[in-house]
Amino acid sequence: MNGEAAVLDAGDPLAPVAEEFHHPLDAAGRRAVYLCGHSLGLQPKAAATYLAEELADWRDLGVRGHHVGRRPWIGYHERLAGPLARLAGAAPTEVVAMNSLTVNLHLLLVSFFRPQGDRRRILIERSAFPSDRYAIVSQLEFHGLDATRDLIEVAPRPGERCLRTEDLIEAIEREGPRLALVLLPGVQYLTGQRLDVAPLAAACRANGAAFGLDLAHAIGNTPLSLHDWNVDFAVWCSYKYLNGGPGAIGGGFVHARHARDSDRPRFAGWWGHDKASRFAMGPQFRPIPGAEGWQLSNPPVLASAPLLASLEIFERAGFDRLRAKSLAQSAYLRDSIERCAPGRVEFLTPAEPQAHGAQLSLRVPGGRATFDRLGEAGVIADWREPDVLRLAPAPAYNSFADLDRAAIALAGSLPK
Numbered sequence: 001m002n003g004e005a006a007v008l009d010a011g012d013p014l015a016p017v018a019e020e021f022h023h024p025l026d027a028a029g030r031r032a033v034y035l036c037g038h039s040l041g042l043q044p045k046a047a048a049t050y051l052a053e054e055l056a057d058w059r060d061l062g063v064r065g066h067h068v069g070r071r072p073w074i075g076y077h078e079r080l081a082g083p084l085a086r087l088a089g090a091a092p093t094e095v096v097a098m099n100s101l102t103v104n105l106h107l108l109l110v111s112f113f114r115p116q117g118d119r120r121r122i123l124i125e126r127s128a129f130p131s132d133r134y135a136i137v138s139q140l141e142f143h144g145l146d147a148t149r150d151l152i153e154v155a156p157r158p159g160e161r162c163l164r165t166e167d168l169i170e171a172i173e174r175e176g177p178r179l180a181l182v183l184l185p186g187v188q189y190l191t192g193q194r195l196d197v198a199p200l201a202a203a204c205r206a207n208g209a210a211f212g213l214d215l216a217h218a219i220g221n222t223p224l225s226l227h228d229w230n231v232d233f234a235v236w237c238s239y240k241y242l243n244g245g246p247g248a249i250g251g252g253f254v255h256a257r258h259a260r261d262s263d264r265p266r267f268a269g270w271w272g273h274d275k276a277s278r279f280a281m282g283p284q285f286r287p288i289p290g291a292e293g294w295q296l297s298n299p300p301v302l303a304s305a306p307l308l309a310s311l312e313i314f315e316r317a318g319f320d321r322l323r324a325k326s327l328a329q330s331a332y333l334r335d336s337i338e339r340c341a342p343g344r345v346e347f348l349t350p351a352e353p354q355a356h357g358a359q360l361s362l363r364v365p366g367g368r369a370t371f372d373r374l375g376e377a378g379v380i381a382d383w384r385e386p387d388v389l390r391l392a393p394a395p396a397y398n399s400f401a402d403l404d405r406a407a408i409a410l411a412g413s414l415p416k
């Protein structure tokens with residue numbers, strides 16, 4: 001092991017945070033190098049405690065747990081709002097933990113995609129995550145529109161892998177009065193590129209289009225200022241960088257300026273109804289002002305407890321410190337790979353600190369066999385056909401020594 005990693009780990013104030021997580025083992029029985037936080041974050045040790053407490057309240061209190069449990073279930077989601085708002089750069093009333101990502105995307109598209117006359121097109125990126133594209137196309141079709149005409153997809157320039165802000169803005173301006181909505185990722189899932197959101201949001205507003213963000217790969221990973229960026233809405237899942245566990249409760253953001261939009265249609269449910277009169281069980285829906293008004297159902301407590309455990313780690317560690325470590329780690333990993341396998345891989349992720357998060361995407365030779373050898377060497381990463389390897393050091397639980405092991409294992413896994 002190289003001495004530099006040991007020095008960096010010894011000087012890392014966040015190093016003890018790794019012990020707040022369970023780490024999978026490799027075939028030899030030692031800690032695997034887990035670089036898959038962009039896909040499923042590791043389990044906080046406190047998750048089991050928090051889950052067990054809810055099971056115990058259910059066991060001991062039955063229905064009374066809604067009101068008198070140690071964390072009464074009726075408002076369980078409210079405990080998540082503060083920490084989520086701090087990560088999102090929003091007020092607590094602008095965020096809500098609910099459902100899962102694609103469900104939230106549909107719910108917010110119902111409210112924010114309002115095609116009228118010629119203004120009926122949706123702009124996305126060409127390599128959008130499939131679920132997002134399916135959702136968008138089905139929403140167009142739901143409104144009787146034709147995706148071959150009304151879906152605009154912006155791609156990187158020929159020979160380039162990442163999107164350019166100016167190209168996106170140019171497309172928004174070109175579509176201008178025909179554009180109803182723009183949906184883009186905070187961090188692109190395949191390349192790891194972080195988009196420069198503020199100018200995109202400004203271009204959407206100037207051209208009269210609603211602007212939504214998919215933060216699946218951004219929340220808990222990169223700094224967000226959803227309120228100040230003036231984004232209309234955003235959605236996310238919580239099992240990637242937020243470590244909420246498989247199928248964890250997702251989330252959504254609705255900008256404060258829409259908190260009381262009463263003419264905006266929505267699909268309503270009782271948990272979005274005014275809290276004071278919810279149990280009067282009246283026939284008339286009166287939405288809670290703010291993001292909570294988009295809730296449908298009472299919160300899934302067992303899918304929320306692990307997220308609460310994880311968010312408390314974020315609060316204690318401090319997101320600014322996690323981000324600083326994350327930038328140091330991605331630069332370190334990039335340099336280590338260059339040193340161990342000079343010229344053998346192509347980095348798809350931009351190198352500029354403001355243009356990426358934790359994830360480093362690489363094109364590697366040798367196809368899937370390279371990835372399989374990497375796994376046998378104890379590195380848990382992820383593979384996208386035909387040749388993209390994604391490595392995501394999570395600053396909460398990865399050490400610099402992990403990154404040395406990954407770089408050495410990768411060099412040893414490449415074809416001779």
Ligand SMILES: *Cc1c(COP(=O)(O)O)cnc(C)c1O
Pocket residue numbers: 100101102103129131132185189214216217237250
């Ligand atoms: C992970 C991910 C999803 C997952 O959607 P679910 O509804 O949570 O299954 C959606 N979109 C993007 C961009 C993702 O990265």
